[in-house]
Amino acid sequence: MGRIVAIWFPDWPALAALADAGLAADEPLAVVAGNRVTACTAPARAQGVRRGIRRREAQSRCPGVRIVAEDAQRDARAFEPVLAGLDEIAPRGEILRPGLLVLSLHGIARYYGSEPAAAEALVDAAARAGHECQTGIADRILTAVLAARQGRIVPPGADRDYLAGLPIADLAAEPSLSAPDRRELVHLLHRLGIRTIGDYAALSARHVASRFGNDAITAHRRARGEPDRPPSGLPTPPGLEIEHDYDPPIDRVDAAAFAGRALAAELHGKLSAIGVACTRLRVQARAAEGASHERTWHCAQPLTPESTADRIRWQLDGWLSRRDAGRATGPDGGIITLRLEPVEVVTASGLQLGLWGQAGAREERARRAVVRVQALLGGDAVQAPATQGGRAPRARITTSPHGEHQLIIRPPGAPWPGALPPPAPAWLPDPPRPVRLLDGAGAAIQVSGRGILTAVPCILHDQGISSRIIAWAGPWCLDEEWWDPEAGQRAARLQVITHPGRAYLLVSNRQQWAIEGIWD
DSSP states (O other), X not given: OOOEEEEEOTTHHHHHHHHHHTOOTTSOEEEEETTEEEEEOHHHHHTTOOTTSBHXXXXXXXXXXXXXXXXXXXXXXXXXXXXXXXXXXXXXXXXEETTEEEEEOHHXXXXXXXXXXXXXXXXXXXXXXXXXXXXXXXXXXXXXXXXXXXXXXXXXXXXXXHHHTSBGGGGGSOGGGXXXXXXXXXXXXXXXXXXXXXXXXXXXXXXXXXXXXXXXXHHHHHHTTOOOSSOSOBOOOTTOOEEEEEEEEEOSHHHHHHHHHHHHHHHHHHHHHTTEEEEEEEEEEEETTSOEEXXXXXXXXXXXXXXXXXXXXXXXXXXXXXXXXXXXXXXXXXXXXXXXXXXXXXXXXXXXXXXXXXXXXXXXXXXXXHHHHHHHHOTTSSEEEEEOOOSSTGGGEEEEETTSOOOOSSOTTSOOTTOOOSSOOSBOOSSOEEOEEEOTTSOBOOBOTTSOBSSOOOEEEETTEEEEEEXXXXXXXXXXXXXXXXXXXXXXXEEEEXXXXXXXXXXXXXXXXXXXXXXX
């Protein structure tokens, strides 16, 4: 993956609101959503207004502040002229949100001779469009976005060193690159004493994976400056493009919005029919006089029909508004053709389809339902399991986000001495449930240094219930990850059957027994 430049326009929602209301740049203004400030202008900030404070508090700190409601369409419409100016330098940038885009630096750095010269050219292009911006350059998208807030160029290979000194809250600073619950993760890490991204990166990946969820694993990889997992977008299946011609041409924003909804519904009908969802969408429009307009929209989560229609409306609104304002970059004569092209999709091939068997139409409906859940909750919200190599039952299971290539770290076909023989337990408690293993006199049973039980197991005490053991086998001792001083441990496993016929896999670690698996 080549070098990336992020172009960030500070306080963009507030600047878009100023422009929409025709106010001067020195006007104190705050954008509010849910009764809290989400953005404000520099004059308002100078008088104490901050993001996150309540509307009433903002008005008390700055009595003259103008309050406006959050409006994503207004932000996108105001951002369109800026994008047109940047297209002259580097076309086809990926829009993370209005006010922030990223693009590959390779071509423009070669053209201008160096990375600083390319960044300066982008800043000048934004200035010609009437706005100030900051740029950041790095190897990874998140690092480039955070570097843009400081106007920094991170040397090649130094992403982890740069991120190490940043506060842990910066992992959730950009919503377009994080899951909705990333802020909760950051607050939890802060309460645990992890204050910087470097502190988080220093944690063992194994411990992060066992304690937190998938988004925490993604954040940990980014904190370490590692490449993200391979892109979820596979080569787009043919025939997914949607193109419509319009006669008479579209020359009003409301007509463009109606057309956008119809195209979005048709596109997602095609996507759902083959069980995929779009994560990067190219919207192309052609005007009657031949001018064309194109944008590529990137989304951290799969696009829904509603979010697709919103992006089409924002883009066409901005283009038509430039025409209405008498600017040469707007379409003349209206829009005669609209085209939607999925650039990147996630496919349902990563699902464990055996759950439903070869069920024909029912299988297809199930696949569509899973894709819909993923589109609603995010790319990492739906996990597909797969079998990999390992000795313990839990180590033999790995999960990947639905639609991704299954990431098999350990080949299942390799020899695994000491592995539990089949059949595997039907249920793995998460985490393993602590129990007590007792002999006939009620004394605790342990495993000696020679791997022998100190007494014959007779009673299994689980969650306040004592069950009589009628059969048992083992123990089998295994030194797990002995090469790692932190993760290494000596475990002993024991199979027991209790009355009236429940089978358990017990594991002893540091002389503490726990249920690792249950057979039905």
